[in-house]
Amino acid sequence: MRIGLLSPLALALLAGLSHQAQASSDDSCYPDWRVSRNNLDVCSNLPFLSPGNDSRVNLRLLLADKKAAPLAPNDLGEEDLAQGFGPVPFPVYRLTAPAAEPTDEPDDSGTASLAEMLTSLGIPRDNDKAAGDAFLAGEGSRCRSNNDDSTAAFISQVVKADMPPAERQLLAKQRVQMLTACSWDGMATGEAEQLKSVDGKALLAYLQAAGDFYSGRFAEAQKGFATLTDSSLPWLKETALYMTARTALNNAQQNAFDEYGTPSLEHVDKSALQLAETGFDDYLKTYPQGEYATSARGLLRRVHWLAPNPDKLADDFTWQLTQANDAQRNVSLDELVEEADTKLLTSTTEAVKNPLILVLNDLMWMRAGNPPKLTREALDAQKSIFAQEPALYDYVQAAFALYVEHQPDSTLKLLPQDVPSTLDYFAFSQQTLRGLALEAKNDWKAAEALWLQLLPLAKQPLQRDQLELALAMNYERSGQLAKVFATDSPISAKQVRYILLRNVAGPELLRQQMAQASDPVERQTAQFVLLYKDLLHSQFATFAEDLKQLPSPAPEDKIGTSLGYVYSGGKPLQLFQWNGEKSESGYTCPSIAQTANTLQSDRKNPQGLNCFGEFILRNGLDGMPLEQARSAGGLGSTASDFKGETFSRLDGYMQVIDNAKAPHNDKAYALFRAINCYGPAGYNSCGGEEVDKSERKGWFRQLKTKFADTQWGQSLQYYW
Amino acid sequence: MKGFWLALLLLASPAFGAVDAGDYDAFWLWSGVAPQPVLKQAKTLYILQGQINSTRRAPKRGVQFIAQGMSVPRLTQGEVWIVYRAHTLHWPESVYTQLLGQVQRWREAGNPVVGIQIDFDARTQYLHEYTGFLRDLRQRLPKELRLSITGLMDWSSNADPASIAQLNGVIDEVVVQTYQGRHSIPDYAAYLPRMNRLGVPFKIGLIQGGEWQEPEYLKGSQWFRGYVVFLQN
Numbered sequence: 001m002r003i004g005l006l007s008p009l010a011l012a013l014l015a016g017l018s019h020q021a022q023a024s025s026d027d028s029c030y031p032d033w034r035v036s037r038n039n040l041d042v043c044s045n046l047p048f049l050s051p052g053n054d055s056r057v058n059l060r061l062l063l064a065d066k067k068a069a070p071l072a073p074n075d076l077g078e079e080d081l082a083q084g085f086g087p088v089p090f091p092v093y094r095l096t097a098p099a100a101e102p103t104d105e106p107d108d109s110g111t112a113s114l115a116e117m118l119t120s121l122g123i124p125r126d127n128d129k130a131a132g133d134a135f136l137a138g139e140g141s142r143c144r145s146n147n148d149d150s151t152a153a154f155i156s157q158v159v160k161a162d163m164p165p166a167e168r169q170l171l172a173k174q175r176v177q178m179l180t181a182c183s184w185d186g187m188a189t190g191e192a193e194q195l196k197s198v199d200g201k202a203l204l205a206y207l208q209a210a211g212d213f214y215s216g217r218f219a220e221a222q223k224g225f226a227t228l229t230d231s232s233l234p235w236l237k238e239t240a241l242y243m244t245a246r247t248a249l250n251n252a253q254q255n256a257f258d259e260y261g262t263p264s265l266e267h268v269d270k271s272a273l274q275l276a277e278t279g280f281d282d283y284l285k286t287y288p289q290g291e292y293a294t295s296a297r298g299l300l301r302r303v304h305w306l307a308p309n310p311d312k313l314a315d316d317f318t319w320q321l322t323q324a325n326d327a328q329r330n331v332s333l334d335e336l337v338e339e340a341d342t343k344l345l346t347s348t349t350e351a352v353k354n355p356l357i358l359v360l361n362d363l364m365w366m367r368a369g370n371p372p373k374l375t376r377e378a379l380d381a382q383k384s385i386f387a388q389e390p391a392l393y394d395y396v397q398a399a400f401a402l403y404v405e406h407q408p409d410s411t412l413k414l415l416p417q418d419v420p421s422t423l424d425y426f427a428f429s430q431q432t433l434r435g436l437a438l439e440a441k442n443d444w445k446a447a448e449a450l451w452l453q454l455l456p457l458a459k460q461p462l463q464r465d466q467l468e469l470a471l472a473m474n475y476e477r478s479g480q481l482a483k484v485f486a487t488d489s490p491i492s493a494k495q496v497r498y499i500l501l502r503n504v505a506g507p508e509l510l511r512q513q514m515a516q517a518s519d520p521v522e523r524q525t526a527q528f529v530l531l532y533k534d535l536l537h538s539q540f541a542t543f544a545e546d547l548k549q550l551p552s553p554a555p556e557d558k559i560g561t562s563l564g565y566v567y568s569g570g571k572p573l574q575l576f577q578w579n580g581e582k583s584e585s586g587y588t589c590p591s592i593a594q595t596a597n598t599l600q601s602d603r604k605n606p607q608g609l610n611c612f613g614e615f616i617l618r619n620g621l622d623g624m625p626l627e628q629a630r631s632a633g634g635l636g637s638t639a640s641d642f643k644g645e646t647f648s649r650l651d652g653y654m655q656v657i658d659n660a661k662a663p664h665n666d667k668a669y670a671l672f673r674a675i676n677c678y679g680p681a682g683y684n685s686c687g688g689e690e691v692d693k694s695e696r697k698g699w700f701r702q703l704k705t706k707f708a709d710t711q712w713g714q715s716l717q718y719y720w
Numbered sequence: 721m722k723g724f725w726l727a728l729l730l731l732a733s734p735a736f737g738a739v740d741a742g743d744y745d746a747f748w749l750w751s752g753v754a755p756q757p758v759l760k761q762a763k764t765l766y767i768l769q770g771q772i773n774s775t776r777r778a779p780k781r782g783v784q785f786i787a788q789g790m791s792v793p794r795l796t797q798g799e800v801w802i803v804y805r806a807h808t809l810h811w812p813e814s815v816y817t818q819l820l821g822q823v824q825r826w827r828e829a830g831n832p833v834v835g836i837q838i839d840f841d842a843r844t845q846y847l848h849e850y851t852g853f854l855r856d857l858r859q860r861l862p863k864e865l866r867l868s869i870t871g872l873m874d875w876s877s878n879a880d881p882a883s884i885a886q887l888n889g890v891i892d893e894v895v896v897q898t899y900q901g902r903h904s905i906p907d908y909a910a911y912l913p914r915m916n917r918l919g920v921p922f923k924i925g926l927i928q929g930g931e932w933q934e935p936e937y938l939k940g941s942q943w944f945r946g947y948v949v950f951l952q953n
Contacts, residue, residue, distance in 0.1 A: 134821035135821070136770050136785045137785055139787035140791060257790060257791035257793075259793055259794045260765075260767070260795070262751075262754070
């Protein structure tokens with residue numbers, strides 16, 4: 001069963017939790033094929049600004065236009081293909097670059113310089129474990145900075161400073177000792193008294209303040225660092241200034257997390273937080289290029305998150321995402337995108353005064369909801385925030401008109417009528433929205449013309465893929481399915497073609513693609529679908545005719561995702577040559593070709609109906625993907641060109657059961673199988689109308705009485 | 721086996737009850753899910769804390785251990801399990817060190833940590849590799865810590881019995897999921913009885929607001945140890 005392929009707990013996340021807990025790049029996803037969507041599906045994103053996209057995807061589209069980070073989707077992997085994905089729609093994780101830096105090979109430049117200094121000072125290092133290295137990536141702890149790098153930085157100051165060698169040795173030794181744990185109780189009094197030089201004493205004061213800081217004695221640390229902000233040693237002066245702010249921040253957030261480790265911002269110490277903010281601002285003013293400038297900017301994000309001050313936080317993110325270079329970011333751009341999502345986008349409920357962030361929130365707030373979170377009034381009130389970005393504001397209003405107000409004419413008025421010669425993601429979004437508005441008005445012709453006009457201009461990653469999907473959906477819904485498969489069709493997306501073939505195409509189109517498709521999988525898929533539907537729609541004469549096209553023996557290889565199976569599922573064409581091999585339940589059938597032949601001349605033939613069921617049962621076709629309903633409005637959801645009902649084997653058995661003239665043995669077997677349709681847990685696995693339990697009980701009684709002389713009357717002990 | 725089929729016959733009507741977290745006392749708590757009042761009655765908590773990812777480029781070398789929690793909890797009561805999601809079993813030494821270090825930090829903060837739980841995408845065909853991994857992990861864990869894993873229902877029907885038997889004595893419990901997405905898996909009743917075959921204590925994982933009707937045979941099951949409810953926002 002399919003669930004066997006998912007991480008057990010990940011299953012739950014797929015449903016309602018959206019993405020909070022997922023830094024993951026590997027969770028299983030399935031695509032939902034459509035371009036226009038107003039509800040979130042983290043597994044099905046598109047390369048235009050859409051309320052249906054994950055906010056991280058929308059953010060990345062904007063970042064790509066600002067040349068901050070190109071949109072670089074990972075190639076479709078085996079897993080993606082096994083889940084049925086094509087290039088679009090795509091899951092969020094396809095945009096996250098695989099991590100490059102393995103944690104088992106840490107950056108050790110600090111380690112090397114530390115070792116060098118310690119050797120020259122004659123200090124042995126008993127243990128190369130640093131307390132700050134014991135943490136997981138992203139795990140929050142002030143102790144993380146207690147590492148080889150910060151130890152090397154301190155000792156290099158000790159080496160540089162003016163003091164006797166003995167003092168130098170003592171300070172270095174103490175720092176190395178502090179490195180081994182996340183708390184430090186300070187130096188023995190006797191030892192401290194050995195430090196007489198001015199620099200030695202100052203560095204000792206720093207060491208003690210740092211020890212207080214790591215040990216959580218923030219008041220003492222604060223005092224200690226404050227005395228050093230006027231130090232004559234420049235490193236000490238700068239570091240102490242930064243550390244006073246950092247100490248204040250740690251002090252402020254001491255109670256900001258509840259017993260479960262989740263933030264409860266009402267418990268933040270506001271005055272300490274204010275100190276931290278002023279401290280970091282002062283530091284950055286004094287040392288804009290300082291040693292700790294990057295860290296200070298990162299910690300300011302935390303200050304603004306804890307405050308909470310969404311406006312400042314939005315500005316932080318915008319600057320760090322679009323203006324800063326890698327050295328000015330304390331985390332990678334990918335991590336910053338994740339952080340913006342969890343710490344800002346998904347938690348703000350009010351419009352921030354930052355157009356880049358606000359556009360993302362607006363799109364989220366116009367997702368389907370009752371009532372939607374965004375109102376026309378609120379949107380009108382945002383005008384001044386977008387004053388510098390009028391096109392962005394027009395776009396948000398156009399999307400609102402389409403997705404919330406369902407006024408496609410208003411949408412069209414707000415968007416540029418002319419197609420620009422190059423399409424960045426924003427221009428592409430504008431034109432996509434235009435096309436969707438035209439389709440919402442059922443103006444299929446104009447939309448088709450637009451998609452075709454955009455095709456040669458689509459140069460950015462995934463744009464062409466989206467256009468092929470949009471055009472295919474247009475053709476499907478405007479009754480021009482054959483255009484998708486015309487020899488000059490621009491639609492080459494395999495998955496799109498397979499979906500249309502297996503769900504919508506009629507017999508003529510399937511026969512055409514069997515013969516002329518250039519993709520061998522498409523040819524086989526078309527043939528499978530044709531034979532399957534001929535048969536299951538009880539077109540027995542046509543089936544016999546089409547079956548002649550199947551070589552003997554037919555291919556044994558499984559046709560999988562093109563039929564809608566996932567992972568290793570699939571069926572071979574060979575099954576249409578099923579010879580009715582003796583089944584384990586002892587009921588004998590001829591080949592499926594003969595059964596079809598029988599049913600063609602006698603639709604109610606009891607053995608024919610039982611054997612039709614046997615074909616489905618023995619070939620594992622119960623509930624196969626071709627029988628699963630397509631989600632409404634998605635690709636391949638229009639009515640199939642095959643007429644008539646699909647055969648259900650439960651229905652077949654019931655015809656035999658109700659047939660007064662059915663032979664004893666056939667009727668017994670039909671009863672046996674019909675009862676088994678509900679085994680072993682009371683759920684019908686055979687399709688067709690549900691049957692009441694009382695009726696099933698009646699079948700069981702009949703089988704055990706009237707048919708007690710048959711092997712099935714004897715073998716069946718229970719019903720469900 | 722006969723008893724099992726008979727028991728199925730006795731199954732109550734197919735009406736289902738919604739899973740009300742208030743009826744249970746063991747929960748999974750994941751980052752991003754807001755704490756709920758029902759946590760006050762928790763006797764057992766499974767808290768997600770880390771995720772071990774492999775990169776596709778260099779699956780053996782590029783292993784990342786990513787924190788999932790925001791802060792170390794300060795729980796004082798009940799039993800706490802720390803949950804790690806694993807996307808790979810090829811863990812470098814640093815992952816073991818960091819994992820055990822984190823467990824230690826939790827205990828030092830006073831949390832009543834009783835064990836760790838591994839949530840791994842263990843397809844049945846890889847179960848053999850998984851048991852080897854778990855045996856090694858068991859030996860690295862301090863003796864007083866228990867080892868739990870999440871499991872899938874189809875192990876009981878599809879997995880190689882020899883692989884399953886190897887779990888015995890290595891893990892202390894398996895928590896079996898009965899849901900997919902927000903919904904209970906319709907034929908769970910057909911799988912659960914076979915859990916007894918695993919020969920290890922098992923719990924049943926439910927999803928808050930999902931559907932669940934306790935089959936009557938469950939209470940009499942020798943290895944059944946209760947429920948864990950996955951909390952949702």
